[in-house]
Amino acid sequence: MKKVLLGTSALALVGAYAGTATAAEFEMTIGGYFEAYAAYADSDVANVSGEEYGGIDSKRDSEIHFKPSITLDNGIKIGANIELEGSSGTSDTIDEAYLFIRGSFGEVLLGSENSAGYKMTYAAPDVTFVNVNSGSLTAFVPFSGIAGDGPGTVGGPVATGADIFRGTLGSTFLENGRNNDAERFTYFTPRFGGVQFGVSYARDGLQDNNAQLDINGRSLTNIVDFGANFVQSFGPVDIAVSGRYGIAFDDAPGDDPEIYSVGANVGFFGVTIGGSFAEQNNAGFDDGQAYDAGISYTTGPWGVSFTYFHGTNVDEESAFNGAAFGNDEELDQYLLGVTYKLAKGVTLMGFGAYVDFQEDTGDAGGGGDDVDGFVIGTGIKISF
Numbered sequence: 001m002k003k004v005l006l007g008t009s010a011l012a013l014v015g016a017y018a019g020t021a022t023a024a025e026f027e028m029t030i031g032g033y034f035e036a037y038a039a040y041a042d043s044d045v046a047n048v049s050g051e052e053y054g055g056i057d058s059k060r061d062s063e064i065h066f067k068p069s070i071t072l073d074n075g076i077k078i079g080a081n082i083e084l085e086g087s088s089g090t091s092d093t094i095d096e097a098y099l100f101i102r103g104s105f106g107e108v109l110l111g112s113e114n115s116a117g118y119k120m121t122y123a124a125p126d127v128t129f130v131n132v133n134s135g136s137l138t139a140f141v142p143f144s145g146i147a148g149d150g151p152g153t154v155g156g157p158v159a160t161g162a163d164i165f166r167g168t169l170g171s172t173f174l175e176n177g178r179n180n181d182a183e184r185f186t187y188f189t190p191r192f193g194g195v196q197f198g199v200s201y202a203r204d205g206l207q208d209n210n211a212q213l214d215i216n217g218r219s220l221t222n223i224v225d226f227g228a229n230f231v232q233s234f235g236p237v238d239i240a241v242s243g244r245y246g247i248a249f250d251d252a253p254g255d256d257p258e259i260y261s262v263g264a265n266v267g268f269f270g271v272t273i274g275g276s277f278a279e280q281n282n283a284g285f286d287d288g289q290a291y292d293a294g295i296s297y298t299t300g301p302w303g304v305s306f307t308y309f310h311g312t313n314v315d316e317e318s319a320f321n322g323a324a325f326g327n328d329e330e331l332d333q334y335l336l337g338v339t340y341k342l343a344k345g346v347t348l349m350g351f352g353a354y355v356d357f358q359e360d361t362g363d364a365g366g367g368g369d370d371v372d373g374f375v376i377g378t379g380i381k382i383s384f
Helices: 002-023
Strands: 027-045 055-071 077-085 094-103 106-112 183-188 195-204 221-234 237-248 258-268 271-281 288-299 302-314 328-343 346-359 371-383
Touching: 237 271
Parallel strands: none
Antiparallel strands: 027 055, 027 371, 055 077, 077 094, 094 106, 106 183, 183 195, 195 221, 221 237, 237 258, 258 271, 271 288, 288 302, 302 328, 328 346, 346 371
């Protein structure tokens, strides 16, 4: 008799879930953005002669986001986010792809996405979409990667800044070991009294790759990240504060690489001031510090901001030139921007920026491959 009752209960349970599945229907949202720039830029690269970086140019960046989702009868929402790159010049065709489960318990993410601490970070206010913190100025001034690689260049090419992307030289939005969108498990709690917590775990730093990696002796494994923020309004004053800690349990000899960051924004009557600080330790050439600060003002469709970013990390050139480990690369960026919202999802921008990159050691072991330059331009962004 007991077996019959258990069987009946199981059938009832299956029927209940089947009814839930058939009652709900999938929704598909397609969104994304397209940014287009027209700007005049000019720059100078040390240790390279004959280069010509000045001139008027057009740049762009775009993504299309596919977001299927279904809401069950019990209120739980299950869906996915798949981001398709719109620029053919990148090898990363799919930027992020993850599944989410959302309900009164919070939210769970499974797949390729940034860590909880990254997603919960607050930094300096910036109304532009060119940005200086994890921004796009490298498209106009060659302070990242290779410079002076033209066919008529004399004395080049040279390697300039490294560790810009997700590293302290270019951002306070860090990922441990500069991994980006690794295959992770992430959980965000509900927000209680303005406070929310998040935690992420990734076995390794692989992205868009289902291979089972042998992590024996590797330096970036078992990546854990914790984040928290507080968001609340007190009358006319809006406050947002964030903090995070991340560690990768290094299977190679040496200390475990760690990251820290804090950030804050305070807004009142259209004015927002704020900034952030981040640090990476025990990560070799990724070690460094970064901070930003800024102020913005918005009124109606108008916005204006001034933002400053400073980053430093260990100069990778010292590994190739026999210089003492610990020489630095440093980057300063200044950005003044004005935006106007033409319509919902359509923003026009004007901006001016100055970039100063300096390194202690150059490719030839002498002076650093310093870069400085400026950009004056305009842009339009559609978000849909």
